[in-house]
Amino acid sequence: MADGSPVAADPPSRVRRRRSGMRRLLQRRSTVGVLFCLPMIVLIGGLVLYPACYALYLAMLNRRMTQFVGLGNFAFLLQRQTFRLVIFQSCLFAVSAVLLKAFFGFILAHLMSNIPSGRQRIWRGLLLVPWVIPLALSTLGWWWLFDPSYSAFNYVLQDLGFAPIPWLGVAWPARLCMITVNVWFGTSFFMIMYLAALKSVPEQLYEAASIDGAGTFQKMFYITVPMIRNIISVTVLYSLIVTFSNFDIVRILTNGGPEDKTHVFATYAFQVGIQSGDIPLGASVSLFMFPLLAVFAYFVLRNVTRRGKEMAL
Amino acid sequence: MSGAAAVASVPAPVRRSTMERRRLWALWGSYAALAVFVVTFLVPPYYVLATSLKTDADIAAQVGNPWLIHHVTFQNYIDLFMMPNFRGYFLNSAMIAAVTVSVSMVISVMAAYGLSRLGFKGSAVLGSGVFLTYLIPDSLLFIPLFQVVRMLGLINKVWCLALIYPTLAVPFCTWIMIGYFGSIPKELDEVALIDGAGYLRTLWSIFIPVALPGIIAATIFAFTVSWGEFLYPIAYLYSSDQKVLTVGIAGDLIRGDVFQWGKIMAGCVIAAAPPIVIYAFLMDYYIAGLTAGATKG
16 A cells, blocks of 8 residues: 555655755655545545544534533533433444344355356355345335334234234333344355455365365364455454444434334434434434444444555555 | 276265255255345235336226236326426436435545545544444434535525435545555555555546446446435425425325326336446446445555
């Protein structure tokens, strides 16, 4: 990634000793480099960094944005039972969904690697369909499947002699439905990442282990898992960020109901900030995500750059 | 000699056949388990498609198996295309996607070239920074961006999306392109520069053609992001003529408590079709784009 930087990082004294034409070229090269990056810097500076800092400022204003209230919004939120539930639900949603996705994705990747590679294409194609459909649209489909009076799942349940379940009308079933939709959506992403990682494990390791008499599970825990640990952690952390900040599923399935018992940070911030018009409070709700996301992001970046260095060596 | 060979190979086939049988079992077991997963995964898309082909009467009747289509009809699709609002959503989505993809690709290809080849002070930090921005979710920024959009006078104007969507696409596209550009041998562009080609020309006639798979993967990513985004349009757009597909379908077809499920599902099918078609034809690029985040350093 930083392939070009050693050129510019030469100490100035050494650069000065070279021919001045070379120096001009170097100077021009780095100036051109900055120019090439300028549109991106402007875009990210103006529409990512500036809003992020602006959010900090916004979160410290009162509702009408006339007065500075310091950390008042955060304190106010933490006192509210609804918001404490939001914290609990967001963590429950993110952790259980990511664990399930990682688990099923791992199983799927191993099933896929069992079948001959010529046949993998079609199966992979079918399994990735949930990931390809825009989440907002497929969640509409799930919403219809969970519909209180027309639920097609309840038809099956009643056919088998069970009582119908009010899927989205009661807190716990609704939370499980949210998790189900997220697992359905994201499992194949984990599978694809694991498959890519599995292909990078040298076949000789497995052969050597077989000769030494290692069983399937021993091979998995002593060869596969250590070899692909880095990709597993990057995928899990990345997925934690995306799942933790998910908006589409909850907004469409329950919109936070029943009685605000399914809200997550994103939907609660939307309800408070956009729908009720309390922009500062909404900004503080979404800022509550920031510390956790920052920690996850730090570890993703560390793993990715470490991997990049390993590959460069 | 042939007799000796036959005697020597007698025990071998027996052992191999048990191993082969075990492998065959593992193979068919894997197929069976995969089939279970595929069927489970495809239940919701199937049900959406099935509902979109039903008559309103069949959907409301609540008799008979809802998983089967009793009378196939395309009325829902015809009705949707007759609705000027729906055509508007589709056009809006398409316009915004076209602008987002082209703007993001220009910005990120240039930035990736600058970062991977024209190293300057701080380019390494900037590279990591780009990756970090990719990890910032939309739900963290949509409220301050609401204020920004309002200050620019773009609330309830569909074009505000063309301004904001590149922030979702550019970081990852740049990251993918840095990976692809990094794999191009340095000699190639040095030769071009010595031959007198400028930086732009080197980028245009060497880097872009050589890294075409990366360009395709990044383009697909930018398109899917812009086509499927839900939070920004629902937060910033409220009139029917400004909405895009993802928010328009649910918003416009639900009037009070009347759910026109057949039409909603038909809308979902139409809206999901472009990404699925792209995926069907360009699956390998799609997957290359997916895995680039973690496997390309």
